[in-house]
Amino acid sequence: MLQKPRGTRDFLPDEMEARRTIEWRMREVARLWGYREVCTPEFEDLELFTMRSGEGIVEEMYVFLDKGGRNLALRPEITASVIRMYINEAKVAPKPLRWCYFADCFRYERPQKGRYRQFWQFGVELIGADTALADAEVIMLAADMLNATGVTYDLKVGHLSFMKNLLKDLEPPAQRRVMAHLDKKDYDGLKATLDAMDKPELAHSLTTLLECRTLKEAFEIAGNIPGKERIEQTISLLDASGMKYSLNFGIARGLDYYTGTVFEGFAQNLGAENQILGGGTYRLAHLFGGDDVASCGFAIGFDRVMVSLGETQHKKDTVVAIVCTHEGRDHALEVARIFREAGIRSEMDLMERGLGAQLAHASKTADFAIVIGQREAESKNVTLRNLQTGEQKTLDPKSAIAEVASHGACR
RNA sequence: GCCAGGGUAGGGUAGUUGGUUAUCCUAGAGGACUGUGGAUCCUCCGACCCGGGUUCGAAUCUCGGCCCUGGCCCCA
Numbered sequence: 077m078l079q080k081p082r083g084t085r086d087f088l089p090d091e092m093e094a095r096r097t098i099e100w101r102m103r104e105v106a107r108l109w110g111y112r113e114v115c116t117p118e119f120e121d122l123e124l125f126t127m128r129s130g131e132g133i134v135e136e137m138y139v140f141l142d143k144g145g146r147n148l149a150l151r152p153e154i155t156a157s158v159i160r161m162y163i164n165e166a167k168v169a170p171k172p173l174r175w176c177y178f179a180d181c182f183r184y185e186r187p188q189k190g191r192y193r194q195f196w197q198f199g200v201e202l203i204g205a206d207t208a209l210a211d212a213e214v215i216m217l218a219a220d221m222l223n224a225t226g227v228t229y230d231l232k233v234g235h236l237s238f239m240k241n242l243l244k245d246l247e248p249p250a251q252r253r254v255m256a257h258l259d260k261k262d263y264d265g266l267k268a269t270l271d272a273m274d275k276p277e278l279a280h281s282l283t284t285l286l287e288c289r290t291l292k293e294a295f296e297i298a299g300n301i302p303g304k305e306r307i308e309q310t311i312s313l314l315d316a317s318g319m320k321y322s323l324n325f326g327i328a329r330g331l332d333y334y335t336g337t338v339f340e341g342f343a344q345n346l347g348a349e350n351q352i353l354g355g356g357t358y359r360l361a362h363l364f365g366g367d368d369v370a371s372c373g374f375a376i377g378f379d380r381v382m383v384s385l386g387e388t389q390h391k392k393d394t395v396v397a398i399v400c401t402h403e404g405r406d407h408a409l410e411v412a413r414i415f416r417e418a419g420i421r422s423e424m425d426l427m428e429r430g431l432g433a434q435l436a437h438a439s440k441t442a443d444f445a446i447v448i449g450q451r452e453a454e455s456k457n458v459t460l461r462n463l464q465t466g467e468q469k470t471l472d473p474k475s476a477i478a479e480v481a482s483h484g485a486c487r
Numbered sequence: 488g489c490c491a492g493g494g495u496a497g498g499g500u501a502g503u504u505g506g507u508u509a510u511c512c513u514a515g516a517g518g519a520c521u522g523u524g525g526a527u528c529c530u531c532c533g534a535c536c537c538g539g540g541u542u543c544g545a546a547u548c549u550c551g552g553c554c555c556u557g558g559c560c561c562c563a
Contacts, residue, residue, distance in 0.1 A: 079536085079554065129563045135488095136561075153563050181563095186488080188557065348558065375563095401522065427516090435524035449522055463524075 083185075083193025094390045095382060099178060101224040102198045102376070109217050111176040111200050116157035118180075122147040127363050128156045128333070138182045150182035155373060156360070158201050163366035171204030178378070190349035190380040199355075199375035206370035208309035211337045211357055212317070214372045215310075218353055219319045221376065222341060227384045229352060231320065233339045234327035235307050236356075238298040242281055246273065255328045258282060286326040294325050303336065310337060333358045339374070343384040352380045396480060397438030397445045397463075398424045401431060404448035411446060411458055411473050418477045422446075439463050444480050 080086060087095065106113075122139055129152075138150040151157055154177055166173060178198045187193060198221070202214050215233060222229055239258075243251045250273060257266035267279045281297050288294040291311055295301065314321060327338045334356045341353030355374020362368040396415055400408035408424065415422040423442065425434045431449070438445045447459040452470070460476045461468040462483070471479070 082554065125563080133563065136563085155563080183562085185561075186559090187555085188559095191562085349562090351562080354563090399523080404522095430520075431522055432520060432524065433517090437524085439524045445524080447523070451522080459523090461523075466524085468523080 081193070083187040085192060085194070093392075094385075094388070095378075097390050098225050098382065098385065099198070099378070102221050102378075103176075103178065105217070105221045105224045106176040106198075106200060109174070109213070109220070111174040111202075111217070114158060114161065114175045114177055115179065116154065116161050116177070117151075119148045119150050120157055120160070122149040124156050124160055124364070125149055125152060128360065136184050138184055152183045153181055153375065154179055154197060154199055155201060155358075155375070156364075158199075158373075159203075159360045159366070159371065160364050162203055162369075163361055163364050167366060172210065173203040174200070175203070176200040188349060189347055190377070190383050192379060196378040197375040198378050199373060201371055201373035203371045204369050205372070208306050208313060210370075211306075211310045211372055212313035214355065214374060215314060215321070215337070215339055216317050216319055218339065218341065218355060218374050218376070219321070222353065222381075225381050225385065226388070227352065227381050228344045229341045229384075230322065230344065231339065231341045231353075232324040232327060233311075233314065233321050233337070234324045235337050236328070236334055237301045237303060237307065237336060238285055238294050238325045239282070239328070241298045241301055242278060242285065246275070254278075254282070258286065258326055259328050261286075261326075286324075288325055289323050291323065294323070298325075306336070333360050333363070335359055335370075337372070341376075343380060345386075346380060346384055349380060352377045352384065393421045394444070394480060394483070395442040396420055396422045397434070397442035398422055399431060399434040399438060399445045399447045400425070401449040403450040404453045407453040407456070408446075408448040411448060414473055415446070415477060415480075418481065420477065420480055435461075443483075446476065 103113075122134070122137075125133060125137065133152065134149075137152050140148055142148055158175060158177065162173065176199065178196065180194055180196050182194055184193060185191060200214065200217060202210055215231075219231055222231075239255070243254060246254065253269055254266065257263070257269060263279075263283055266282065267276070270276055270279045285294060285297050288297065291308060295304065301307065311323070321339075327340055336357045338356035339353075340351060340355075342350045343352045344350075346352075353374055353376050355372070357370065357372040359368055359370060361371070398408050398412045398415075412422045412424055425437070427433075427437075429437065431447070435445055435447075442463060445461040445463055447461060447468075452458055455470075456472070457470050458473050458476050459468060459470045460479060
């Protein structure tokens with residue numbers, strides 16, 4: 077039997093309904109903040125992604141040659157595409173631009189819990205606003221969005237300037253090696269590396285910086301930071317908003333183009349792959365031949381949010397089964413139509429079953445049955461049966477609709 | 488790319504000194520039952536992940552691959 081490709085998933089209706097429910101909660105939050113949806117191609121020139129992230133990522137992408145000999149890649153993330161689109165289509169649009177997206181991405185990696193080769197991201201990008209309030213808005217929006225889904229998570233906010241200031245005397249490759257140690261909390265390795273670089277005193281400052289939980293402490297360790305005021309403003313805006321977060325100056329986000337504020341969210345009930353959100357301020361447009369516009373954005377790992385939410389029950393549709401005899405069929409079609417016009421999900425038997433068998437099936441799949449035989453066809457009434465209680469009465473279609481609508485799903 | 492544990496109908500399972508037609512539950516279809524369901528009974532449907540090897544004979548032993556689950560690495 078044919079199998080689906082490794083790391084991909086099929087979604088049955090129950091799961092899709094749960095996913096759409098959460099998706100729409102995020103969409104609604106984005107809408108309320110003024111972030112409007114954009115859509116970019118599923119595949120792009122390979123170069124778009126290597127320019128952003130380096131040649132190394134080719135190994136972790138779905139890369140292919142099209143019939144015209146073009147080097148293309150399935151998108152491994154969406155920020156690069158959005159910024160490309162901004163340069164191509166919207167450079168002169170009034171700033172700031174508030175955009176969001178919900179779309180699938182592809183990465184060629186070893187699957188595990190919360191990590192798939194096709195996965196969905198809900199992200200936002202705020203383009204062209206370079207202020208403390210812009211940074212704060214994006215973080216508050218991220219928190220709002222995660223709150224709307226119902227996940228329990230920890231949000232960590234940091235700023236790259238502190239670490240960059242401590243490391244400013246090191247060459248970029250050395251900086252990267254040090255950051256790698258910090259990211260893994262490998263303090264022994266860090267010490268060895270710094271000793272080898274003849275900078276042993278840095279080890280203490282760096283590890284202390286990671287332990288800092290207030291701006292004041294961080295400023296004391298890292299010294300005179302460029303943009304100090306902006307950082308203070310951003311953090312005081314977050315504090316004023318009353319949102320929950322913690323400061324963490326060890327967030328490195330691994331990428332050179334992040335410029336300042338960075339933040340990450342972690343689900344409290346997931347294992348190794350528990351990061352559900354990542355974002356920060358960055359400058360990327362100039363890489364793709366655009367202006368050096370400031371941007372700030374984040375992406376939420378939608379599938380991980382769903383894993384974290386687990387088997388949470390979602391509200392189900394009320395289902396009405398239209399059950400009829402041969403004589404009642406024409407009237408039944410008419411009744412089904414007006415039920416649907418009233419917004420009620422209505423399903424008819426397609427198997428030419430007898431009345432008993434139709435009801436047997438309805439009892440497994442529906443909340444109510446509308447029974448229509450010769451008697452109902454002649455009187456233009458319907459028999460409404462509550463499949464939960466067995467209670468049954470004959471009334472006109474409009475009253476039946478009212479009854480079903482007032483009752484709701486009872487499965 | 489690395490490590491561990493797995494893979495028998497749609498879902499869940501039984502099945503080793505290798506041996507008839509692979510067990511049971513559930514789901515699905517049909518019937519007993521052409522104006523009223525969930526019970527019961529009957530019938531049907533449907534599986535040994537793939538390939539090589541050993542053997543008279545492999546779900547079972549063996550090798551390779553694929554896939555799943557979790558972890559490492561990575562994580563844009």
